């Protein structure tokens with residue numbers, strides 16, 4: 001697949017205000033994004049997702065490394081590079097709250113270089129695509145958070161760029177509106193062939209929308225895989241063990257110290273094991289502790305478990 005974004009070894013440190021200590025937010029991050037791909041940039045709070053997105057869209061300059069967009073260097077050829085990108089950062093905060101939906105779209109259309117003659121048609125198209133016609137004359141201040149988020153995404157569509165960067169597009173939305181925004185993004189990606197990078201900690205968004213996920217933790221890329229491949233990589237290692245009687249607190253802590261148990265429930269424990277022989281080790285320990293096992297089954301691992309395993313253990317395979 002032809003790559004439209006290349007991120008090569010970017011690094012960003014911040015100076016802490018009070019202590020003046022240097023803090024590395026992003027360290028040697030590299031990845032490629034192909035034309036038309038939807039990629040999820042996933043990571044826990046403070047992982048470095050927003051810093052990475054800001055370097056890609058030229059809002060922050062990296063200390064080291066390079067970003068190229070459609071072959072143009074984001075620093076040396078800044079204008080040419082950024083011509084291909086729109087970004088929605090901090091969602092609804094970029095809008096003018098005292099202007100109506102329509103006025104915001106018209107203002108930003110002019111601002112993003114849509115020719116005057118085409119503004120009205122473009123705005124009407126977006127109002128229809130984002131189902132915002134009914135809210136056209138409403139002040140942004142009076143819109144729900146979900147509506148504001150949809151408007152923020154529609155503003156990013158005005159310039160019709162090939163690449164759209166979205167920072168936490170579903171943050172703070174209720175389940176229903178979150179689905180609506182997801183459906184819209186899927187539609188935009190499919191129908192308009194856009195390349196979309198979504199930064200999020202919302203795992204269902206990644207699982208549902210993105211073909212590939214780049215997982216960032218403590219400023220580093222710890223996985224860069226297709227979502228289905230990541231799941232396959234881990235699926236043989238997940239087990240559910242049902243016991244005939246509950247474990248004592250001591251037995252629980254002893255087991256937790258030796259195995260990555262991610263879920264306890266009464267007499268059931270769910271566990272991820274790195275090597276299949278570990279299951280025999282576990283059975284041995286339970287036997288020594290006179291804890292009879294009812295059943296042991298391999299289970300389907302879900303994306304959240306894979307994510308937690310990667311973030312806690314820091315390896316993809």
Ligand SMILES: Nc1ncnc2c1ncn2[C@@H]1O[C@H](COP(=O)(O)OP(=O)(O)OP(=O)(O)O)[C@@H](O)[C@H]1O
Pocket residue numbers: 014015016023024025043044045046047048049050051052201
């Ligand atoms: N301007 C800044 N000055 C100092 N430190 C910063 C600055 N911006 C970000 N950081 C720090 O860099 C780290 C990465 O922040 P960043 O916002 O990129 O993470 P994130 O993955 O987007 O997190 P979240 O999901 O919480 O938004 C954090 O520890 C953050 O506190």
